[in-house]
Amino acid sequence: MQLDGNQKLEKRLFSRLNKAMRDYDLIADGDKILIGLSGGKDSLALVRLLGQRAKISRPQFSVAALHVRMKEVEYESNTGYLAEFCRENGVELYTEEVSISSDSDNAEDRDSRKQKTPCFLCSWNRRKALFTKAQALGCNKIALGHHRDDIVHTTLLNLFFQGQFSTMPAKLRMRKMPLTVIRPLCLIDESDLKLYAESNCFQKQTKRCPHEHESNRTAMADLFKQIEKINPEARYCVMRALENEGKLTEE
Numbered sequence: 001m002q003l004d005g006n007q008k009l010e011k012r013l014f015s016r017l018n019k020a021m022r023d024y025d026l027i028a029d030g031d032k033i034l035i036g037l038s039g040g041k042d043s044l045a046l047v048r049l050l051g052q053r054a055k056i057s058r059p060q061f062s063v064a065a066l067h068v069r070m071k072e073v074e075y076e077s078n079t080g081y082l083a084e085f086c087r088e089n090g091v092e093l094y095t096e097e098v099s100i101s102s103d104s105d106n107a108e109d110r111d112s113r114k115q116k117t118p119c120f121l122c123s124w125n126r127r128k129a130l131f132t133k134a135q136a137l138g139c140n141k142i143a144l145g146h147h148r149d150d151i152v153h154t155t156l157l158n159l160f161f162q163g164q165f166s167t168m169p170a171k172l173r174m175r176k177m178p179l180t181v182i183r184p185l186c187l188i189d190e191s192d193l194k195l196y197a198e199s200n201c202f203q204k205q206t207k208r209c210p211h212e213h214e215s216n217r218t219a220m221a222d223l224f225k226q227i228e229k230i231n232p233e234a235r236y237c238v239m240r241a242l243e244n245e246g247k248l249t250e251e
Contacts, residue, residue, distance in 0.1 A: 039077025
């Protein structure tokens with residue numbers, strides 16, 4: 001039977017997901033995985049792909065998701081849609097609302113927070129809620145929806161702004177807590193995820209983050225588009241360099 005366009009795309013996504021699982025040893029029997037579900041196309045795709053992948057006999061693992069709502073940031077997703085989407089894919093959804101401001105009475109901590117950008121504080125508090133919930137649920141892994149473009153752009157950001165050849169790894173074992181962060185979409189291009197979201201009519205976020213186009217990451221993404229006009233294989237070269245230097249796994 002001949003596959004249609006969307007079936008071919010989904011087959012390609014599952015193939016790359018499985019390759020990432022094998023190459024970087026992302027998921028093993030008995031894993032309990034918590035997905036960070038923002039409500040954007042990438043995290044929705046991750047829920048669908050891992051939810052469907054968990055139905056296959058090997059490896060045997062379970063999947064849940066956490067949606068974190070930031071009180072002070074004007075972006076939001078339809079939580080009713082997220083709950084139904086997760087239910088359809090066999091993934092239990094949890095939701096939490098957190099604040100960028102901390103309850104800490106430590107003056108030094110408050111002063112330090114004032115020096116951070118809203119994007120850093122939002123990301124830090126969302127990640128903290130994710131780590132806390134994962135441990136409360138007895139999960140041993142956290143799955144994030146970063147794709148290959150994210151990894152390449154982060155590499156260039158770290159190179160040009162930090163003077164370091166590093167990136168967000170496909171697998172990162174945390175040192176201070178019994179958790180491992182995995183990025184199962186690490187071999188999937190953003191263009192495929194956009195097409196997948198459109199083909200499956202993923203609902204867009206109700207309000208997008210007002211700061212999303214103000215970061216150096218956006219500028220780096222634009223720059224990399226110019227680089228790919230010079231060398232269409234640039235993303236594969238960057239990934240190969242990261243692989244050769246062992247930057248995609250941190251045990």
